[in-house]
Amino acid sequence: MIHPIPSGTRDVLPDETREVRAITDALRGVFERHGYGEVYTPALEYESVLARADMAEARPAYRVFDESGEVLVLRSDMTVPIARVVATRYASSEPPLRFCYFAHCYRGVRPQRGQPRELLQAGIELIGAPAPQGTAEALTVLCHALDTTGLKDYRIGLGDASLFPSLMARIGVPDATRAGLLEALVLRDFVGLQGTLAESGLPDEAAELLLELPQRRGGQEILTDVPAAAAEAVTGLRRVHELLDPAVAERVIFDLGLVRNIGYYTGAVFDVYDPALGTPIGGGGRYDELLGRFGRGLPAVGFALGVDRLHIALAGEERGTGALLAAATTPAETRP
Amino acid sequence: MSPTNGLVIAVPRGALFEGTVDLLTGLGLDTDELRSNDRKLLFEDIGVITMRPSDVPIYVEAGAADLGITGKDVLLEQAAQRPGEGGREVYELLDLGFGRCTMVLASKAGPDPALEALRRLGVMRVATKYPRIAARHLEETGRQAEIVEVKGSVELAPLTGVVEAIVDLTATGTTLRENNLVVREEIVACTARLIANPVAHKLKAAPIDDLLERLRGLTPAGAA
Numbered sequence: 001m002i003h004p005i006p007s008g009t010r011d012v013l014p015d016e017t018r019e020v021r022a023i024t025d026a027l028r029g030v031f032e033r034h035g036y037g038e039v040y041t042p043a044l045e046y047e048s049v050l051a052r053a054d055m056a057e058a059r060p061a062y063r064v065f066d067e068s069g070e071v072l073v074l075r076s077d078m079t080v081p082i083a084r085v086v087a088t089r090y091a092s093s094e095p096p097l098r099f100c101y102f103a104h105c106y107r108g109v110r111p112q113r114g115q116p117r118e119l120l121q122a123g124i125e126l127i128g129a130p131a132p133q134g135t136a137e138a139l140t141v142l143c144h145a146l147d148t149t150g151l152k153d154y155r156i157g158l159g160d161a162s163l164f165p166s167l168m169a170r171i172g173v174p175d176a177t178r179a180g181l182l183e184a185l186v187l188r189d190f191v192g193l194q195g196t197l198a199e200s201g202l203p204d205e206a207a208e209l210l211l212e213l214p215q216r217r218g219g220q221e222i223l224t225d226v227p228a229a230a231a232e233a234v235t236g237l238r239r240v241h242e243l244l245d246p247a248v249a250e251r252v253i254f255d256l257g258l259v260r261n262i263g264y265y266t267g268a269v270f271d272v273y274d275p276a277l278g279t280p281i282g283g284g285g286r287y288d289e290l291l292g293r294f295g296r297g298l299p300a301v302g303f304a305l306g307v308d309r310l311h312i313a314l315a316g317e318e319r320g321t322g323a324l325l326a327a328a329t330t331p332a333e334t335r336p
Numbered sequence: 337m338s339p340t341n342g343l344v345i346a347v348p349r350g351a352l353f354e355g356t357v358d359l360l361t362g363l364g365l366d367t368d369e370l371r372s373n374d375r376k377l378l379f380e381d382i383g384v385i386t387m388r389p390s391d392v393p394i395y396v397e398a399g400a401a402d403l404g405i406t407g408k409d410v411l412l413e414q415a416a417q418r419p420g421e422g423g424r425e426v427y428e429l430l431d432l433g434f435g436r437c438t439m440v441l442a443s444k445a446g447p448d449p450a451l452e453a454l455r456r457l458g459v460m461r462v463a464t465k466y467p468r469i470a471a472r473h474l475e476e477t478g479r480q481a482e483i484v485e486v487k488g489s490v491e492l493a494p495l496t497g498v499v500e501a502i503v504d505l506t507a508t509g510t511t512l513r514e515n516n517l518v519v520r521e522e523i524v525a526c527t528a529r530l531i532a533n534p535v536a537h538k539l540k541a542a543p544i545d546d547l548l549e550r551l552r553g554l555t556p557a558g559a560a
Contacts (some may be wrong), residue, residue, distance in 0.1 A: 031498060083476045115396065157538050187415075191529060208417040253538055273535045278399025280535065 008109070009122025016139065020120070021312060023149050024102050027122045028081075028146045031100035037159050039099050041081040043106075044215040046069040052293045053080040054263035055183055061108025061117075074106035079264070079287065079302055082125045087294035095128020102307075105287030107122060122227065123304035127298070130299040131286060135268045136243035138301045141250045146272070150308060154281070155276040157217065159239070159258025161265040161285060170229035171206045183334045185214055186259050193271055200226060200272045214257030222254055230256070233267075240268060255322070272305065281309045339364035340383055341543035343536075346396055346404030349374070351507075356405045362554045363547070374455050378508050385467060387498070393424040393531060400411075402536035405432065408526035409439060409505050413466050429548060430530040433556045437507040441521040444494055448520060450501040454479060456499065462501045463493030469501035473523050491515040522550035532536035 007010065012020065028038065050060060060073035075081055078101045090097055100140050102122050109115050126134050139156060146154055149262060164185060172331055177200045184193040190211070195206040209227055216222040220241070226234045234256075241249055253273075260269050260283060269285030284303025291298045340363060347356050347359050347370070361367045365382055376387050386399055391407035393414050404426075411518045416423035421514045441462075445521075450460045459480040464470040474481040493499045495515060504525065506512055512519065530551065532544060 155539060187423070188425070188534065191428045191431045192430075215545075217538055253541070255538060271538075273538050275535070275539055278397060278533050278535055 009115065020069055020307060020311060023307060023314070024120075024122060026148045027145050027305070028100070028102065030141065030148050032089060034098070034141045034144070036100035036126075036141070038204045039082065039085065040103070041085060041099055041101075042073045043074055043104065044189060045075055045081060045084075046219070047073045047175070049084060050075065050080050052169050053083065053290055055080065057168050058107065059107070060083070062106050072329075075103075076107050077105050077262070078103050078123060079122060079125060079290070080305065081245035082127075082302075083290050083300075086127050086291060089297040090127075091224070091296060095300070096134070097127040098124070100124045108135060109149070113312070120307040121282075121304040123251075123282070124306050125300060125302035127300045128298040129301065130288070131182055131267055131301075132239035132243055134299065134301045135240045135286060138303055139240070139252070139270065140248050141271070142270075142284070142303050142305075145305070146310075149314060150316055151274060151310065154251065154272055154313075155253050157253050157258055157271040157280075158237060159255040159275060160237060160267055161269045162267055163256060164210075164235040164259065166233065167210065167213065167229050171202070172200065172313040173200070173206075173210070177202075181210065182259070184260055185257065190215065217253060217255040217257065219254070221258065231312075235265065247322040260285060265296070268301070270303070274317070276311040276312040277309060278320065279309065281313055282306050290327055337543075339385065339422060341540075341547055342383065343402040343543055343547065344351065344383045344385065344400070346392045346401035346406075347384050347386045348392055348406050349386050350389055352405065352407060352435045353386075355432070359405075359432065359434075359551065359554055363550060365384055367493045381393060393426055395424050396531050396533050397424050397532050399416065401536060402533055402540060403429075403547070404531045405528055406531065407435060407437075407505075408529055409437075409438065409469070410523070411464065411529060411531070412439075412469050412524065412526075415468075424536055427532040427534060428529050429438050429454075429544075430551060430555070432528040432530055435528040436525065437505050438525050439501050439503065439523040440506055440512075441473070441501055441523060442494075442506075442512055442517045442519050443501040445516050445518045449494070450520065453500045460501055461499040462502060463499040464491050465490060466503055466505075491517060497553075514557070 015037055024230055045061065055076065059075050060076045060273060062074040063146055064072050100123065105121050106116050106118055111117055122166050124138065129137060142156065161223055164182065167179065180196045181193060181300060184196055194211055197211055212231060223238060235252060241252060258271060262289045265285040266288045267286035271280040271283040274281055282303060282305035283317055286301045290301040357370055368547050370379055370384060385395065385486050387395060389406045390410050392404040393410060395401050396404040411428065414424045453460045458483055461482045461484055462470055463484045465485050465486065467483045484493060490502045490504045491511060494502055494517065509519065535543060
């Protein structure tokens with residue numbers, strides 16, 4: 001008898017569990033060693049509570065009613081529940097506070113490789129540590145965690161969520177145009193961005209800047225010749241970079257077009273890339289205003305790794321043929 | 337380094353094939369075998385894989401190719417319908433200008449049967465190979481429609497009374513005219529686009545940007 005389970009979910013059987021457990025145990029060791037205590041929170045939360053955060057595209061997708069008609073949601077990430085925990089249970093604790101978690105989150109995505117609807121996230125939240133030190137600590141823990149799992153070729157894309165919005169504000173982009181430009185950037189549509197800019201009536205110089213700057217990514221060389229309107233964010237990224245150990249710093253790729261599709265990010269944001277996987281393994285960033293929405297205004301930073309994606313990337317590196325290399329390295333016997 | 341900087345490129349078979357291969361030739365790639373052998377799919381020595389246009393975003397998203405070329409129609413059809421739903425996670429880097437055609441709503445010549453159906457029955461039936469583009473256009477223009485997805489010749493559906501209208505891609509309009517159909521609305525103009533895998537876009541930034549610059553030099557200025 002075959003009894004189905006919902007699309008985007010799966011049963012994890014012993015062979016896989018053993019491998020996943022090895023990864024999460026390694027991560028947990030690093031998190032604990034850096035002083036991050038593990039927490040569990042309920043998978044179900046009140047919708048009205050989580051709605052205090054601006055989740056944008058990552059807002060909860062699954063809702064149920066409880067016995068008194070309250071709307072409950074399955075959490076879509078752990079950052080917002082931990083913000084709630086801090087405001088509620090640590091209302092008068094001296095910051096900084098350090099938490100880590102290993103938890104399933106639920107999203108209404110189109111199920112595909114490494115993109116389940118029930119995803120196991122491993123991450124940390126560092127509450128009450130402002131930029132740049134807090135950001136540098138989070139990046140350091142991130143690299144140590146990935147190193148411990150044995151992942152070799154990963155890179156961290158580092159950008160600033162406030163860069164493009166503040167650039168638009170400084171240049172004087174009309175309010176009506178801003179949403180369209182930001183949407184094109186979030187959708188990774190540079191052709192659409194160019195089209196919207198052409199129709200916006202902005203001076204050529206401003207339009208050129210808004211098109212060129214977010215396409216910059218690479219080493220420190222891309223931080224030179226940055227216009228005054230973006231200088232603040234770029235200086236912030238430099239400061240973070242200066243605080244990193246060489247082993248961590250060399251993993252960083254600056255990316256001035258990096259935007260994450262979650263609304264609560266305010267400053268530095270980052271994504272983890274590995275050539276063995278076509279999508280980011282995880283990411284994070286600063287959310288300096290989120291805690292304030294729950295009544296305890298503290299700056300904060302964190303990241304989450306998709307454990308399944310990390311597992312796929314590790315398996316890919318082990319085979320020596322990441323997805324990006326697969327087409328170029330077909331086994332000899334299948335060649336004509 | 338190869339003329340394509342060692343990058344793997346997904347090339348669409350079909351209507352966009354000629355324009356794409358011309359572009360690759362313009363970059364200095366040896367495309368003789370690509371042109372002459374239409375059964376082979378994987379051209380490892382020049383870093384090219386070939387497939388139908390609608391598969392290009394799938395291979396690029398999965399990272400099997402760093403870059404790909406496909407029509408805007410394909411990208412729109414596979415795009416997210418609502419915030420949070422998640423379309424194909426690829427970068428759209430460049431409008432290549434060739435393969436220009438228009439997504440249209442068409443129906444039989446004479447009094448518009450779609451209007452009549454809307455007026456009397458409150459709903460129009462529309463046949464298309466692009467169900468998501470069609471549904472989105474009709475929803476955005478406030479009309480109730482039943483979308484009939486077909487795989488073969490869309491023109492047959494209104495002629496046999498299965499539907500009152502079609503949504504399809506047309507370049508010259510010849511096929512529509514031959515089947516006694518007229519364009520009622522132009523939905524969106526489509527051209528070939530260069531897309532990139534999001535991880536390759538970061539990890540192979542220099543080779544991709546260099547290729548992009550050379551492609552801009554080969555692309556007609558009016559393409560944007």
